[in-house]
Amino acid sequence: MRIYSTGDRVSQSQYGHGTVTTANEYHTVIDFDEHGSRTFATPLVRLERSSTAAPVKASKPRRASAKRNEQGRARL
Secondary structure (H helix, E strand, O other), X not given: OOOOOOOOEEEEOOOEEEEEEEEOOOEEEEEEOOOEEEEEEOOOOOOXXXXXXXXXXXXXXXXXXXXXXXXXXXXX
């Protein structure tokens, strides 16, 4: 059983290429390029090293906070 490190690029037969986000002896969490984050049982998952570069993910815009009045309550 091979435990991958955080940041390793891997390939899995069903989901394709992804990046390992968390790994220990019980669970491996991979953020796949096209399928999002998935959790696998480490002893059962079959992975191969991948030489593909991780795609650049667009950052999500931050929500504007609500304006507050003099009493500290949010105005709608």
